[in-house]
Amino acid sequence: MGLFIAVVPVLVTLLLLAFSRIPAAIPPLLGTISAAIIALWYFHAPVESLIAAWNDTFWTLIKVLAIIGGGVLLSGVMDRTGSQRRLAGWLSAGGPGVASALLMAHGVVPFLETVTGFGVSVLIGLPLLLSFGFTPYRAALLTLLGLMIGPWGSMGPGTLIAADAAGAPLTDMGLVSGWMNLIPFVVSGVATAIIAGNGYTATNIPRRRKIFWVVVGAGSGVVLWGLTMTANLLLGTPVAGAVATLVMVVLWLLYIRRGRLTPGPGRSLVPYLILLAGTIIGQVLYRSIDLGVLGEIISSPALWSTTAALTALTFMSMKPEDSQALPKATLQMWWAVAIPTALYVLLGVMMAGGGLADEIAGSLAELGSVYLFLMPFVAGLSGYITASGTGANAMFGATQVSAAQGLGVSPLWTMGLQNSAAGWAIIAGPARIELAYRMAHVYQRDDTPGPAVSRGSLLKVLLPIVLFSLVLWGVVAVIFLPMTG
Numbered sequence: 001m002g003l004f005i006a007v008v009p010v011l012v013t014l015l016l017l018a019f020s021r022i023p024a025a026i027p028p029l030l031g032t033i034s035a036a037i038i039a040l041w042y043f044h045a046p047v048e049s050l051i052a053a054w055n056d057t058f059w060t061l062i063k064v065l066a067i068i069g070g071g072v073l074l075s076g077v078m079d080r081t082g083s084q085r086r087l088a089g090w091l092s093a094g095g096p097g098v099a100s101a102l103l104m105a106h107g108v109v110p111f112l113e114t115v116t117g118f119g120v121s122v123l124i125g126l127p128l129l130l131s132f133g134f135t136p137y138r139a140a141l142l143t144l145l146g147l148m149i150g151p152w153g154s155m156g157p158g159t160l161i162a163a164d165a166a167g168a169p170l171t172d173m174g175l176v177s178g179w180m181n182l183i184p185f186v187v188s189g190v191a192t193a194i195i196a197g198n199g200y201t202a203t204n205i206p207r208r209r210k211i212f213w214v215v216v217g218a219g220s221g222v223v224l225w226g227l228t229m230t231a232n233l234l235l236g237t238p239v240a241g242a243v244a245t246l247v248m249v250v251l252w253l254l255y256i257r258r259g260r261l262t263p264g265p266g267r268s269l270v271p272y273l274i275l276l277a278g279t280i281i282g283q284v285l286y287r288s289i290d291l292g293v294l295g296e297i298i299s300s301p302a303l304w305s306t307t308a309a310l311t312a313l314t315f316m317s318m319k320p321e322d323s324q325a326l327p328k329a330t331l332q333m334w335w336a337v338a339i340p341t342a343l344y345v346l347l348g349v350m351m352a353g354g355g356l357a358d359e360i361a362g363s364l365a366e367l368g369s370v371y372l373f374l375m376p377f378v379a380g381l382s383g384y385i386t387a388s389g390t391g392a393n394a395m396f397g398a399t400q401v402s403a404a405q406g407l408g409v410s411p412l413w414t415m416g417l418q419n420s421a422a423g424w425a426i427i428a429g430p431a432r433i434e435l436a437y438r439m440a441h442v443y444q445r446d447d448t449p450g451p452a453v454s455r456g457s458l459l460k461v462l463l464p465i466v467l468f469s470l471v472l473w474g475v476v477a478v479i480f481l482p483m484t485g
Helices: 002-006 008-017 026-041 047-080 083-091 098-115 120-132 136-145 150-155 157-166 170-180 182-200 207-235 237-256 266-288 293-298 301-315 320-353 356-365 368-386 389-407 411-428 430-443 455-484
Strands: none
Touching: 002 008, 002 356, 008 026, 008 320, 008 430, 026 047, 026 320, 026 356, 026 430, 047 083, 047 120, 047 266, 047 301, 047 320, 083 098, 083 120, 083 266, 098 120, 098 136, 098 150, 098 182, 098 207, 098 237, 098 266, 120 136, 120 430, 136 182, 136 411, 136 430, 136 455, 150 157, 150 170, 150 237, 150 389, 150 411, 157 170, 157 389, 157 411, 170 182, 170 207, 170 237, 170 411, 182 207, 182 411, 182 455, 207 237, 237 266, 266 293, 266 301, 320 356, 320 368, 320 389, 320 430, 356 368, 356 389, 368 389, 368 411, 368 455, 389 411, 411 430, 411 455, 430 455
């Protein structure tokens, strides 16, 4: 009975999401309230536990709100100055094709995710895909598929938590997570190629061409996986994802532009370079030197995306009407995107702090060896709820390790599975879908070809992809994990 009661907040949230006319903040808000009520009433969680969970997450929520605000501002500035279109023209010399989609999904978007995280990659990557010529629906899907770099997002704090839970070195956890992440790398590549191909090709597509797209997408995923594993081994886990995806950007650009990267996009690239260089340097200083609150500030993408946007305004021209509309439009977009995202984070906090998450995982772990198959689904649920690899591993890490020890399998490999599956499931979670939908739907027109972008249309594609991947992980867990004990 406890298991069914514990999942009620998730079911409430999903049920409300089915009603498109309900304001975006209502489903996670009511889900969070129901989680708190159930925690206090049914599980008799001390009020102090919920307050402690809130206090532990308060500054994280502030950081998320600030990061989204900076990302929205930068995106608005780059769009209204025309710099976004110029950069997109350089990146997608061949138009909205399979190659340019893989450049974004296996290069630009995951690179941004490894450096910034918290959805900034969606705020920047999705408008670029729109500028390539992809429809809002396909641009949203392709951007979300680019978030398969989960274990290395934001320089890998989630992987560090996974390593601590398993009692393993960070590099080992990075390598094990890399082995497990081969599934998202390949699946995202195949899905990206097929979605991009259907987006610019006639309705009647020869089977041979579809097979070619599948091979190209899978090959791109395997190359990205090999680069990530190599970088993890040689350079360490925190920078492995950034290095691998940056190399993928160069490789796909060389292919798209026939080996020539010049002439470049000029000054249009400067704001993005400020964002990336500032965040990377700030992260390095934060990890190397104890700077207290100053370290938190200089390592946050919020500072550098805002700096990049303000810098761009000093040397990029904008029409007077755009200058007047920018502050209001930025605030409206921030409110529409940031508040629901913060509430989804809070939903995960209430479920973890109130004992609901432990009840779900603990009940399933009692199934014995059957739980091996269910491990990735538990991991996926944690990523789906929290929209954060760090939050997901903090939520279910201890339970997964305890179950692994009880079943006689390796905690290291179990947490590698948890780390990878949680990161991949985020793409179908309501927080990221809401973010992508909010960015894309304003570009939807009555005459836009193909399906219209909506929360439901995105979930209809992404959820089966994630579930298919979780089944593959389940098979791997049943066959392989018993060998690791």
